[in-house]
Amino acid sequence: MTAKRRLLLGCIADDFTGATDLANNLVRAGMSTVQTIGVPSVDLASDDQEGPDAIVVALKSRTISPQDAVAQSLAALKWLKSQGAEQIYFKYCSTFDSTAEGNIGPVTQALMAALQSRFTVACPAFPEALRTVFKGHLFVGDQLLSDSGMRNHPLTPMLDANLVSVLQKQTTLKVGLLSYDVVARGAEAVRERFAQLQADGVEVAVLDAISNADLLTLGQALAGMPLVTAGSGIAIGLPQNWRANGALGPAAAADKLPLAKGFKAIISGSCSLATNAQVTHFQQLGCASFRVDALALARGEDLVAHALAWAKPLLTVENPAPLLIYATAEPAAVKDVQAQLGVEKAGSLVEAALASIAKGLLALGVRQLVVAGGETSGAVVQALGVTQLAIGPQIAPGVPWTFASNGAQQPLHLALKSGNFGGVDFFTQAFAVLHD
Numbered sequence: 001m002t003a004k005r006r007l008l009l010g011c012i013a014d015d016f017t018g019a020t021d022l023a024n025n026l027v028r029a030g031m032s033t034v035q036t037i038g039v040p041s042v043d044l045a046s047d048d049q050e051g052p053d054a055i056v057v058a059l060k061s062r063t064i065s066p067q068d069a070v071a072q073s074l075a076a077l078k079w080l081k082s083q084g085a086e087q088i089y090f091k092y093c094s095t096f097d098s099t100a101e102g103n104i105g106p107v108t109q110a111l112m113a114a115l116q117s118r119f120t121v122a123c124p125a126f127p128e129a130l131r132t133v134f135k136g137h138l139f140v141g142d143q144l145l146s147d148s149g150m151r152n153h154p155l156t157p158m159l160d161a162n163l164v165s166v167l168q169k170q171t172t173l174k175v176g177l178l179s180y181d182v183v184a185r186g187a188e189a190v191r192e193r194f195a196q197l198q199a200d201g202v203e204v205a206v207l208d209a210i211s212n213a214d215l216l217t218l219g220q221a222l223a224g225m226p227l228v229t230a231g232s233g234i235a236i237g238l239p240q241n242w243r244a245n246g247a248l249g250p251a252a253a254a255d256k257l258p259l260a261k262g263f264k265a266i267i268s269g270s271c272s273l274a275t276n277a278q279v280t281h282f283q284q285l286g287c288a289s290f291r292v293d294a295l296a297l298a299r300g301e302d303l304v305a306h307a308l309a310w311a312k313p314l315l316t317v318e319n320p321a322p323l324l325i326y327a328t329a330e331p332a333a334v335k336d337v338q339a340q341l342g343v344e345k346a347g348s349l350v351e352a353a354l355a356s357i358a359k360g361l362l363a364l365g366v367r368q369l370v371v372a373g374g375e376t377s378g379a380v381v382q383a384l385g386v387t388q389l390a391i392g393p394q395i396a397p398g399v400p401w402t403f404a405s406n407g408a409q410q411p412l413h414l415a416l417k418s419g420n421f422g423g424v425d426f427f428t429q430a431f432a433v434l435h436d
């Protein structure tokens with residue numbers, strides 16, 4: 001009988017692409033990791049099976065009501081604790097995406113209360129994907145968050161780059177800052193400042209970090225903290241803590257996924273700057289694409305049937321090229337749609353159509369699927385009935401290939417791309433990585 005492995009880290013992610021991003025960073029830092037879609041109803045490993053070092057529970061809780069986000073996050077916490085999770089990680093977006101009411105603040109507060117924890121941190125920094133935090137201000141590349149494309153996000157426009165003020169508006173916990181000069185002095189100095197901040201009544205400290213070296217320093221200082229809240233970046237700094245005390249072996253490779261077969265497709269519902277550029281690039285290469293028009297959907301046009309009728313003759317063994325079905329649009333067009341339909345209705349109409357199209361594509365033999373956008377990925381993965389993902393090779397920082405290991409009726413390779421991630425040629429590069 002193999003000894004059951006300790007579950008060192010239990011993670012709750014507020015969207016599906018974010019969950020994959022976190023699982024990818026954990027795997028690359030040497031932790032065996034399983035991603036579940038939603039809260040499982042059964043144990044992940046039985047007593048005689050070796051379990052993973054980390055589990056990431058993917059929720060779709062970023063833009064729902066704070067009450068629902070709290071309830072779902074607490075259910076995930078309860079399950080992770082029942083699996084023996086030793087440290088809890090609440091993963092949100094590296095651009096701190098949140099609605100005016102939350103959900104980062106309310107969920108953090110509820111998780112702290114449930115864990116009887118009096119102090120935690122907030123750190124969306126992910127320098128490898130060009131997200132850095134300096135003096136509490138979040139930068140995307142060289143721009144403040146509020147000057148970046150995130151100001152036009154369809155669901156969570158980010159108009160303030162000062163994370164202390166953004167978070168303070170979402171919680172009654174006292175929010176403070178642990179700034180870069182302390183991080184630069186090392187893990188011991190960070191721990192001392194944690195103690196000082198707590199003495200001053202601070203309950204959540206926003207952490208500056210501008211490089212991977214900073215994440216390693218911070219990771220060391222977070223050893224044993226019951227709850228960490230962060231983007232996926234901090235994940236690269238935590239495994240060293242368990243490696244230092246022998247609970248984690250030397251870095252292991254990412255899962256080797258089964259051989260990819262079947263047709264290739266991309267579904268894109270993200271309207272980020274990066275995704276808009278990726279869609280345009282794909283079209284400029286002369287690759288096949290079909291646009292899903294939100295207003296036509298609202299008029300009752302059956303674009304699901306049209307898209308699948310368009311795709312069917314293109315999906316042949318003679319034509320191995322991927323095809324793209326997208327709702328992706330420029331900010332002005334999205335605003336126009338939202339003005340006519342309302343933000344929520346526009347989002348859910350498009351998500352539902354893209355999810356039905358994904359189901360139809362599977363029925364047509366697609367087995368390698370890229371989905372762009374967190375909410376879109378949530379809708380697609382739920383519609384496909386996927387319950388668990390194994391993490392494979394990385395396509396771009398934050399985006400690995402995964403294999404839907406159960407729940408889906410057919411073997412399926414999935415890449416869930418966060419809106420802002422990936423280079424301009426991501427849609428073609430992704431399939432090249434799978435077949436390297």
Ligand SMILES: Nc1ncnc2c1ncn2[C@@H]1O[C@H](COP(=O)(O)OP(=O)(O)OP(=O)(O)O)[C@@H](O)[C@H]1O
Binds near residue numbers: 017018329376
């Ligand atoms: N043309 C459109 N008009 C209005 N809404 C749209 C349109 N196209 C997509 N949407 C909606 O915009 C939202 C985009 O969110 P999504 O999370 O999928 O992408 P993203 O925010 O770029 O990705 P991430 O959350 O990973 O950063 C979805 O709800 C989608 O249905």
Ligand SMILES: O=C(O)[C@@H](O)C(=O)CO
Binds near residue numbers: 232
């Ligand atoms: O952290 C990020 O930027 C992504 O993992 C994400 O959450 C986008 O939805």
